[in-house]
Every structure is written in structure tokens, then in C-alpha cells.
Amino acid sequence: MRMTPSLRLCAHSALVAVLAATFAGVAFAGYTLTQTPAAVQFTGVGPGGFKVVGKTAALSLVQDDKALTVVVPLAELTTGIALRDKHMREKYLEVAKFPDVRLAVPLASLPNPAAGTTTAGELKGTLSLHGKEREIPFKYEASCTADNVCTAKGSFTINIRDFDIVIPSYLGITLKPDVVVEARFEATR
Amino acid sequence: MRSSFLLLLSLVAAPCALAYPSMIAHGYTSCAACHVDPSGSGQLTAYGRGMSDLLVRWHLDPLEVESGEPSPTAGFLFGLVPTPEWLNPSGNLRGGGMVVVVGSDVAVVPLIMATDVTATLDLSPVVAHVALGFGLKNMGPAVVISPDPSTGELALVSREHWLGLKLLDDSLYLRAGRMPVPFGLRNVEHTAAVRDLTRTDVNVDQQHGVAVAWANDVLRTEVMGLVGNFQIRPDAVRERGLAGYLEVFPIERLGVGASSLATWAQRDLDTGVPLLRQAHGLFARFAPVESLAVLVEADTLIDTAFGAGGTTTGTVGGAGWLQADWTIVPGVHLMPAVEGSAHGDAKAAGWLAAAWYPLPHTELRADAIYRQAFAAGGTTTGTFVGLAQLHLFL
Numbered sequence: 247m248r249m250t251p252s253l254r255l256c257a258h259s260a261l262v263a264v265l266a267a268t269f270a271g272v273a274f275a276g277y278t279l280t281q282t283p284a285a286v287q288f289t290g291v292g293p294g295g296f297k298v299v300g301k302t303a304a305l306s307l308v309q310d311d312k313a314l315t316v317v318v319p320l321a322e323l324t325t326g327i328a329l330r331d332k333h334m335r336e337k338y339l340e341v342a343k344f345p346d347v348r349l350a351v352p353l354a355s356l357p358n359p360a361a362g363t364t365t366a367g368e369l370k371g372t373l374s375l376h377g378k379e380r381e382i383p384f385k386y387e388a389s390c391t392a393d394n395v396c397t398a399k400g401s402f403t404i405n406i407r408d409f410d411i412v413i414p415s416y417l418g419i420t421l422k423p424d425v426v427v428e429a430r431f432e433a434t435r
Numbered sequence: 436m437r438s439s440f441l442l443l444l445s446l447v448a449a450p451c452a453l454a455y456p457s458m459i460a461h462g463y464t465s466c467a468a469c470h471v472d473p474s475g476s477g478q479l480t481a482y483g484r485g486m487s488d489l490l491v492r493w494h495l496d497p498l499e500v501e502s503g504e505p506s507p508t509a510g511f512l513f514g515l516v517p518t519p520e521w522l523n524p525s526g527n528l529r530g531g532g533m534v535v536v537v538g539s540d541v542a543v544v545p546l547i548m549a550t551d552v553t554a555t556l557d558l559s560p561v562v563a564h565v566a567l568g569f570g571l572k573n574m575g576p577a578v579v580i581s582p583d584p585s586t587g588e589l590a591l592v593s594r595e596h597w598l599g600l601k602l603l604d605d606s607l608y609l610r611a612g613r614m615p616v617p618f619g620l621r622n623v624e625h626t627a628a629v630r631d632l633t634r635t636d637v638n639v640d641q642q643h644g645v646a647v648a649w650a651n652d653v654l655r656t657e658v659m660g661l662v663g664n665f666q667i668r669p670d671a672v673r674e675r676g677l678a679g680y681l682e683v684f685p686i687e688r689l690g691v692g693a694s695s696l697a698t699w700a701q702r703d704l705d706t707g708v709p710l711l712r713q714a715h716g717l718f719a720r721f722a723p724v725e726s727l728a729v730l731v732e733a734d735t736l737i738d739t740a741f742g743a744g745g746t747t748t749g750t751v752g753g754a755g756w757l758q759a760d761w762t763i764v765p766g767v768h769l770m771p772a773v774e775g776s777a778h779g780d781a782k783a784a785g786w787l788a789a790a791w792y793p794l795p796h797t798e799l800r801a802d803a804i805y806r807q808a809f810a811a812g813g814t815t816t817g818t819f820v821g822l823a824q825l826h827l828f829l
Contacts, residue, residue, distance in 0.1 A: 289652065291651070291652045292468065293467070293468070293601075293604050293605030293606070294465055294467030294468060294473060294601075294605040294606060294608070294650050295464065295465025295466075295467060295468075295606070295650030295651050295652060295654075295655050296465055296467070296468040296652075297462070297464065297465070297652040298462075299462060299687060325462075326461060326462045326725065327461065327462075327486075327489070327490065329489055329504065329505075416482065416485075417480075417481045417482040417484075417485045417505075418480060418481045418482050418520070419468050419482045422604070
């Protein structure tokens with residue numbers, strides 16, 4: 247069968263796309279969380295040294311041919327005080343409507359540390375929170391062992407007003423809009 | 436013997452304020468959200484009232500805490516009297532009874548420890564705070580007016596009165612007036628050696644001065660210039676100097692701090708001679724789990740007395756405190772503690788305290804304290820104090 251020039255071009259493009267996806271896959275496919283619990287926390291501060299720290303170990307990884315996405319369900323986020331958790335989930339994060347937060351990082355930009363090495367730097371990803379999406383920079387540190395167990399740590403600061411989240415305020419204490427988010431997880435590749 | 440026994444009575448009266456450095460177990464490292472005083476203790480803010488109702492009060496049904504807001508009764512006078520946001524009135528009433536056993540001497544003493552009415556006017560950034568009360572006895576340094584200044588009995592008492600200025604989103608707090616001396620743990624056990632010997636309790640040891648406090652999410656500090664307690668006379672007995680602490684929070688639920696104090700009095704109240712008094716120490720608050728907080732403080736005490744002809748006599752001592760605050764169930768605390776001191780005589784003590792917060796604004800507390808004093812020559816004296824008290828913080 248002879249291919250027309252346009253068909254040849256199309257086939258060539260498809261081949262390039264498959265190869266690109268394959269190479270990306272070589273670098274990043276198959277990341278599987280280990281049994282080591284992940285740690286995700288946010289820190290918000292208020293007046294006079296007031297601080298709220300929310301934590302969860304619930305984290306999953308979702309990968310497609312474009313991005314690795316870190317998914318954190320918000321329903322399991324706790325701050326140590328039940329009433330505060332209730333306010334956070336119902337009034338501010340509206341977890342029933344927006345159940346998780348996602349950070350999607352393009353596969354092409356993901357680091358791929360060699361065994362026994364650590365890399366660190368800054369990347370960009372798309373943060374989906376409270377029904378809004380924004381591209382944000384975040385800091386990361388990643389290291390892998392010889393048996394391909396990798397540890398990743400990342401952190402970023404967001405202004406929750408950018409995500410249409412009401413500034414938390416309760417009995418005269420009002421949090422500042424800037425919130426620091428940190429995450430750590432371990433995965434095999 | 437009788438006079439020393441009475442002196443002992445004056446020294447063993449127990450806590451008389453409201454301060455919970457153990458709140459670090461709930462993740463609260465700074466004090467200013469819950470207390471009017473940026474370094475903690477005493478009158479609660481609106482937020483503090485709410486957290487007191489949720490986290491300190493005993494709830495018959497724990498699900499109340501899971502699902503509920505603070506009770507309306509958490510407000511001033513059990514919520515019966517609405518107050519505007521800029522006015523924070525409250526009361527601090529504490530009374531009870533004490534049994535003191537020294538050898539064969541047994542004394543049962545009724546106690547009225549605090550009858551303070553407190554008000555804070557918050558016209559942010561300007562804040563004014565005053566506490567006034569009636570003192571039955573032993574209120575010495577806090578007395579404003581007394582029919583018998585030598586004993587300070589039946590006195591009008593003002594533990595605190597100050598003007599403040601909150602700046603930089605409340606991180607910076609400037610104050611002038613009479614306020615607690617910033618040093619060490621701000622614990623309520625004012626007869627603990629670390630509070631008593633450093634003269635930094637929140638019962639009657641407040642001083643007049645100016646203070647600068649700073650707090651953020653990783654540290655808190657306050658430094659105070661002491662200009663003397665103007666509620667005591669003559670001027671020669673007033674202590675002047677500096678006191679301060681710095682506490683950092685390297686990890687969650689851990690605070691580690693250092694304190695320092697240096698004062699000078701022309702005629703020290705205790706020794707009657709010119710005295711340079713120094714105290715330097717370390718303290719820490721740690722909550723390994725939410726139901727347990729461990730509080731520890733160790734201070735060095737350095738006194739330099741100036742005699743006739745320019746001679747000086749120096750003494751070095753120390754005091755230490757280790758307390759666990761175990762929340763058996765929310766609203767019920769068991770607080771064992773041990774302490775030791777060497778300042779003149781050496782002393783050691785074991786404490787066992789239990790506190791129950793059955794209703795809003797209400798604390799029932801019982802303390803059993805055994806102290807052993809080791810005098811020169813090897814003689815020892817043991818003292819047992821049993822104390823039961825009702826505390827209403829309105």
C-alpha cells in the first residue's frame with residue numbers, strides 16, 4: 247500500500263507522539279506509593295503568633311500521558327480541634343462540593359534523579375482547589391535509592407483568596423490569606 | 436514556731452490565676468489568641484472563652500465538642516450580659532480551704548485567693564486593661580490601699596493595670612503599666628519554687644514597667660524594663676531592672692525557651708540590704724500526645740548583697756520544676772509535679788493536683804503537696820499541704 251504524503255505526515259506525527267509518550271513513560275510511569283505514609287500539611291497563621299496546622303496522610307498519585315497529579319482528599323484533613331475541622335470543611339473548603347486538591351505537574355518537567363542522588367529546585371504545576379485552577383510555582387526535593395524507591399518533598403505558598411476561599415475568621419481571630427502547603431511521599435518507580 | 440508556721444501558711448496558698456502553658460498540647464504555642472496578656476495568663480479573649488468552653492470544659496457528651504459551637508454560656512456572666520466587641524469584662528473568683536500539717540501542728544485555713552473584677556477595653560490598636568479586687572491577706576505587693584499597710588489585710592488589690600499598643604497585625608505588642616514579669620513558664624502554681632524564688636508569679640509579683648512582646652508562628656518573646664512596683668513603699672524597696680524570655684517552636688507541640696532577669700533594689704524586701712538579684716534559666720513545654728503535656732523549668736539564682744564599706748556577698752542557688760499535665764478525659768486533668776530548690780535552705784517537693792471543669796467558667800481543683808526542707812546541720816522539716824478550691828472565671 248502506498249501512502250499519500252499527507253498520510254505519511256500523519257503517521258510520522260503519530261510515531262513521534264508515541265515515542266515522546268514512551269520516553270516520558272520510561273522516566274515516570276509506574277510510580278507507586280509505598281507503604282510509608284505520606285504527609286501533607288498546611289500552615290496558616292493569624293495575629294500574635296496564632297497558627298493553624300492541618301494534616302492528612304491521604305495522598306494518591308494519578309498519571310496520564312501529560313502529567314503526574316498529586317491528589318489529596320480534603321475530608322481527612324484535621325487540625326486537632328473538631329469544631330475547627332468542621333468549619334474548615336463546611337464553611338471554607340466546602341469539601342462536599344470540592345472534595346480534593348490536585349497538583350498536576352507536566353511529565354516533561356518532572357525530575358528523574360539517578361539512583362543514590364538528590365535533586366532539588368523549583369517547578370510549576372496546576373493547582374486545582376475549591377473549584378479554581380491556577381498555575382503555581384513550588385519547591386521540590388526528590389531522591390531515589392538504588393532499588394528505585396524515591397522520596398519526594400514539595401512546598402508552596404498560596405493566597406487562598408485566589409481560590410475564592412473565604413478568609414477564616416472566628417471569635418475575633420482572623421487568619422492571613424497566605425497559606426503554606428507541604429507534602430512528602432515515597433514511591434517506587 | 437507559731438510565727439514560722441504562719442509564715443509557712445502565707446507561702447503555701449495555691450494557684451490564683453488562669454494560665455495553661457499546657458495548651459501547647461492543642462497546638463497553641465502562642466498565648467495572645469486566648470489571653471489578653473500576650474505572654475499568657477489571666478483574662479481570656481473572646482476566642483479564649485470559646486476555646487475554654489470547647490477544650491478545657493468537661494462535656495458530659497463528648498459529641499457536643501465534635502459537633503457544637505461554644506456554648507452561649509461561655510460569654511461574660513454565663514452569657515447573661517451581652518457585651519460589645521470592644522469591651523471585655525470578666526471576673527476571677529477563687530476560694531477554698533487548706534490543711535497544713537507541720538510535725539504535730541495542724542491548721543485548717545479558709546482561703547479567699549482572688550476576687551478580681553477585670554476589664555479590657557480593646558480599641559485596636561490601643562488596649563487598656565485593669566484588674567481590681569479585694570484581698571483578705573498576704574496580698575502585699577499587689578495592694579493599692581489597705582487599712583493596715585504593714586499586713587496588707589482587707590486591701591484593695593490591683594494585680595494588673597496597663598495600656599497597650601498592638602502593631603504589625605498584633606505581632607508586636609507594646610505595654611506600659613503593672614503586668615506579670617516575663618520569665619519562664621507562666622504556670623498558675625505560684626508557690627512553686629521557680630515562680631516564688633524568681634519572684635515572677637502571676638499572683639502578686641507583677642511589676643510596673645514597659646514591655647515589648649513579639650510573637651509569630653516560630654517564636655514568642657517579651658522583654659520588660661522594670662521600673663519598680665509602685666504599690667510598695669518606700670522607693671528603696673522597689674526593684675528595677677530587666678526581665679525577659681524567648682521561646683522557639685522547633686517542631687509542633689514543642690516549645691523551648693530561655694529566660695533572664697536582673698534587678699536592683701536599694702533595700703531588698705526579703706533581706707533588707709542592697710541587692711542585685713539575677714535569675715537565668717531554661718524552660719520547655721512538650722506534648723508528645725494531645726492528652727499529655729510536660730512542662731519543665733530550671734533556673735539559676737544569683738544574689739549579690741552589698742554591705743557596708745562596699746563589701747559584697749554572693750550566693751548562688753537554683754530552682755527546678757517538672758510537671759506533667761495529663762488530660763484523663765477532656766475537662767479532667769491530673770497534674771503530678773516534682774520540684775527542687777537551693778536558695779538558702781534546700782527544698783524538695785512533690786505535688787499531685789487534679790482539676791475538673793464541670794461547668795462553663797468553673798474549675799474545681801485539689802492539690803496535695805509534700806515539701807521537705809533540708810537545713811544546715813542535716814535537720815529536715817516535712818510539710819504537707821492539702822488544698823481544695825473553687826475557681827470561677829466569669
